[in-house]
């Protein structure tokens with residue numbers, strides 16, 4: 443079995459993948475602050491022959507996790523942001539400082555779709571762009587839904603936005619505090635993503651397919667106006683592409699990859715942008 447780990451600021455996600463069949467056998471998540479307890483929080487390491495890790499947690503958390511795993515597992519691969527990988531050149535002035543989850547997600551999107559806009563809706567919402575040809579432009583970081591909610595300190599912290607609620611419902615004025623906060627932060631997040639996408643496509647003169655991942659991807663997706671797809675395993679797919687271990691991975695197939703959404707025309711994107719500026 444292969445153990446894949448995606449350690450974020452809120453949740454540490456894991457999944458077990460069969461090295462022979464490439465099937466995902468099980469998956470789960472634990473709060474990042476907690477200590478790892480193999481066998482209860484995460485699967486028993488006895489069945490694991492290789493581990494792949496993407497981590498944006500504090501360095502100490504990563505070091506501890508890696509040293510625990512190295513004692514038990516033959517191969518431990520830790521992803522790092524690099525100046526160039528898989529045909530993509532990192533747009534950061536200091537490439538190593540780009541969050542490795544962003545780098546993994548962006549590499550996976552580029553493998554799948556060529557030029558792309560990759561959006562990760564987790565503790566932070568990050569929006570990254572790669573042009574056809576592989577130039578990563580850099581991106582945007584804004585607080586995630588939960589962080590925005592916490593920053594208001596209005597006692598709404600534990601009320602998550604229902605991922606099944608309709609966008610129209612979430613975009614209207616709230617008539618209770620919890621609702622006003624939920625609708626306010628939802629509006630902030632989706633307007634930002636919609637606007638960022640249009641601005642960058644306009645500047646670069648190219649419409650790009652958009653892919654979304656992260657704990658809040660489903661709910662954010664409802665408020666995104668342009669064609670896009672949700673890819674829950676996008677960060678894991680970056681690990682597969684960087685450290686291919688199974689036959690399917692070596693052949694370039696990434697688990698759970700959605701159909702690539704065809705973007706609308708540049709003219710339509712520009713018309714939308716012009717319209718929002720007139721208002």
Ligand SMILES: Nc1ncnc2c1ncn2[C@@H]1O[C@H](COP(=O)(O)OP(=O)(O)O)[C@@H](O)[C@H]1O
Pocket residue numbers: 449450451452453454563564565566586587588589602655656657658
């Ligand atoms: N069951 C859940 N538990 C915790 N957070 C959740 C849950 N469902 C949705 N979320 C949202 O997902 C976010 C965490 O998403 P995730 O992509 O795992 O973030 P990170 O990678 O930063 O840890 C939280 O900030 C919260 O808004």
Ligand SMILES: CC(C)(COP(=O)(O)O)[C@@H](O)C(=O)NCCC(=O)O
Pocket residue numbers: 450451452498539540541542543544562564565566567568583586
């Ligand atoms: C921006 C992030 C905090 C997002 O983390 P997440 O929400 O996935 O936990 C993470 O990618 C990070 O720590 N990045 C380093 C700074 C940067 O990317 O510029």
Ligand SMILES: [K+]
Pocket residue numbers: 562563564565566567568656
């Ligand atoms: K994120």
